[in-house]
Amino acid sequence: MSKSNNYQPYNSNEAEPEIYKLWEKSGQFTPKIDPKKKPFSIIMPPPNANGSLHIGHAMFVTLEDILIRYHRMLGEAALWLPGADHAGILTQVVYEKKIKKERGANRKSLGREKFYAETLSFTLKNKKVMENQLRALGASCDWTREKFTLDPNLTPAIYLTFKKLYEAGFVYRGQHLINWCPRCETAISDLEVSYQQEKTKLTFIKYPLKNSAQFILVATTRPETMLGDTAVAVNPKDKRYSALVGKIAILPLVNREIPIIADEAVDPAFGSGAVKVTPAHDPVDFEIGMRHQLPIVSVIGPDNKMTQDAPVSYQGLMVKLAREKVVAALVDLNLLTKQKDYQHRVGHCERCKTTIEPLISWQWFIHTEPLAAPVVELVEKEQVKILPKRFTKTFLTWMKNLKDWCISRQIWWGITIPVFYCEDCQKIMLAVDDQGNLMLPQTCAGCGSVHLRQETDTFDTWFSSGQWPYITLGWPQNSADYQYFYPTSVLETGYEILNIWVARMLMLGIFATGVAPFKTVYLHGMVRDAFGQKMSKSRPETAIDPLSAIAKFGADALRLALTVGSAAGNDVSISGDKIRGYRNFANKVWNAARFTKGHLLAQHQIPEKVKAQSLTADDKKMFSELKKLLASVNKDFEHFRLGRLGEKLYDSFWHVFCDWYLEAAKKRLFSQDEKDKEICCFVLKKSLMVYLKLLHPLAPFVTEKIWQSLKTEEQLLISASWPDKIE
Ligand SMILES: [Zn+2]
Ligand SMILES: [Zn+2]
Structure with a gap:
């Protein structure tokens, strides 16, 4: 590089793509399997290939890239395996919206085959876009090993896991109450239901007692499901009703005889204290039904219409209409005593926001208890560590109370069972x-x-991503990658998917391979806006789009803003101002290097080594500062304190190197003492190189760009060796 170029300000837009190409061409992203080297591997959480990367992706990319770059510089065989997820129901909903908007089409008008083919090409196109976004963030992942959940050569491994589970008796087909999304027309798991408070009416209905003029008053938010009632329940401790337990009530509108039973699940404070029991359409009622062996009468079908098991005049009606008709009929019969306003928690399909209808349905389930037991054991023994530690307790409680996992979906976009x-x-x-x-x-x-x-059902998308660490490395073949890199070193992800994803990887990984798929789980927090709010499209003024932030401030600035000062599991607030602040830091590094280089070039002879007695007190202090910094950064890396080490590097570079040493050096560099000038240059160069190495994992672009102009023995900073000692 010519001297004049060194005096241009740092232009991240120009430098970053150039530098990334340099790395990619160098082959440094692709680790060689070397028995003499220690393997270090991270499987990238595969982003959903149905949209752009958002700020949450930028977070995990930054943290994982920092770890990978550090271990690569330590001389380990560092593998970061990238991938993409077909993201089952989510992508199906996204694509359905797209074709509806663009050409008024829907999945049924296209038919299964065409819909699948179109969704696939949409997904593959998005995947390409995402890959380039990962490059823009500086992800030093091994593109030669990239995987996609629908890669045809991965399907056999996914099928073999299913076969193994089936043969072990851990997977079964059963009739259960599931969460049904009437719009997506599929079952979804408990974790895919989002709840919110909604206003409704609480309806009080009189159920006549058999051979008596008496009634029992029940309260319900869903009068239409009474057509499927098979009992009335009260709390066993509720004295108001103890005389009625064991008696028979007559179900209005249906005239079915149903028992009055006592069950602990009934809250005496709710409504009248007596509730109708509809095992086919309510999760609590389903459990009550199991305990009391009640018959199950399904009156609502998957199409959200009343079924053949409802009285004739209701059959085929949409649920909402049926509700109105039931209420009107009860009023006519003088059996509806009152309706009052009521707030309650209603489940919605996480993907399309439609109200969930609990239904009885035939589905495939994984029996989770035998799979969860070894996970609990390994986590309790800390053979799998969760960071931060505070998540361990809730994770274990959750694992010990797992319900069976419904793995079948009635959607088209996925892997057929x-x-x-x-x-x-x-x-x-x-x-x-x-x-x-x-x-x-x-x-x-x-x-x-x-x-x-x-079978036309497809697997829950988490069934394939739950196998990610071992199938991406070649299981069931005992491939070289699998032998060398499995189990992986660290699994890094957001705390919000600890249960939905990490738990399943542990269960399936231990089951299929006999070992936990990773030793450490590092959880990062959510990225929030400057006001601590969740970023959303409805408040574009505070939402940060990673790509526009990179265009404006550079990838290094964004990476620093996301990590410096953050801590595992804590949410991070980010704003344009914060990123701008770190852009200033990147410029500071650039300018300090420019100043140093200017003097290095002016100085023809920079000694290779300098005797300790020739160093000034300042020089010695500079080196001892670096020594302390290195030791503490190493310690922080060991304990995954990435935010803290970022803070230390930032402070030390800015305040120790720039504000103090560089300022003090100016006097010496402009003096007439040639010998001292040489020594000062030696310390400057040495310190700068150490800082560049230490800063590289966090701010890879600007540090590499400077390194390239220094023309040192180690050609690339990305593969330069981590400083082992400062002398
Ligand atoms: Zn839905
Ligand atoms: Zn047969």
């Missing part, structure tokens, strides 16, 4: 061979019938 059903004897046949390929049975293994039906 590999089973067949016999239409004649209902036998279920697993259709996976030992290599994990789908094999189509010709006849029923039970009755020999040829009337077979292939």
